[in-house]
Amino acid sequence: xxxxxxxxxxxxxxxxxxxxxxxxxxxxxxxxxxxxxxxxxxxxxxxxx
Amino acid sequence: xxxxxxxxxxxxxxxxxxxxxxxxxxxxxxxxxxxxxxxxxxxxxxxxxxxxxxxxxxxxxxxxxxxxxxxxxxxxxxxxxxxxxxxxxxxxxxxxxxxxxxxxxxxxxxxxxxxxxxxxxxxxxxxxxxxxxxxxxxxxxxxxxxxxxxxxx
Numbered sequence: 001x002x003x004x005x006x007x008x009x010x011x012x013x014x015x016x017x018x019x020x021x022x023x024x025x026x027x028x029x030x031x032x033x034x035x036x037x038x039x040x041x042x043x044x045x046x047x048x049x
Numbered sequence: 050x051x052x053x054x055x056x057x058x059x060x061x062x063x064x065x066x067x068x069x070x071x072x073x074x075x076x077x078x079x080x081x082x083x084x085x086x087x088x089x090x091x092x093x094x095x096x097x098x099x100x101x102x103x104x105x106x107x108x109x110x111x112x113x114x115x116x117x118x119x120x121x122x123x124x125x126x127x128x129x130x131x132x133x134x135x136x137x138x139x140x141x142x143x144x145x146x147x148x149x150x151x152x153x154x155x156x157x158x159x160x161x162x163x164x165x166x167x168x169x170x171x172x173x174x175x176x177x178x179x180x181x182x183x184x185x186x187x188x189x190x191x192x193x194x195x196x197x198x199x200x201x202x
Contacts, residue, residue: 018103
């Protein structure tokens with residue numbers, strides 16, 4: 001399972017959560033941040049928002 | 050009319066229709082030629098597919114006026130299970146198919162007023178097979194922030 005955060009403006013963000021082979025197939029911007037651990041993912045979202 | 054009976058106490062109950070056809074093992078999605086009739090949503094989550102479920106979400110995503118926002122873009126097509134977009138007049142969900150062509154589902158606002166007097170509308174993302182890219186459009190006439198959650202298989 002992979003967790004992706006794409007930080008936006010003013011506390012906004014986009015996320016993609018799915019199996020590795022699906023996430024690897026996505027077109028993601030350079031600023032996309034990848035996490036293996038769901039708690040790291042949640043912590044990052046808390047930092048942004 | 051369907052009638053039920055047991056061949057004997059040791060046999061499972063059988064269901065037969067008015068013409069005596071045995072419906073006991075009938076797959077209700079099976080057509081007369083033995084093929085499976087189209088399930089309205091094409092695919093659904095099951096025990097085998099659950100691990101492929103992928104979620105694409107946006108929280109307070111800023112979208113310029115009359116612009117499309119990309120929910121996801123992939124090299125290989127997926128099945129869109131469904132989703133919801135929420136905000137001020139989201140519209141025009143655009144599906145890019147496996148062959149690169151596109152189709153747009155146009156919608157009109159169907160919501161209520163929020164504290165900013167904007168019309169906040171939930172927009173349902175309809176299930177679709179063979180989708181490589183999914184987008185929606187800001188139809189509010191000015192930059193707005195949106196939220197969404199879409200799942201794919």
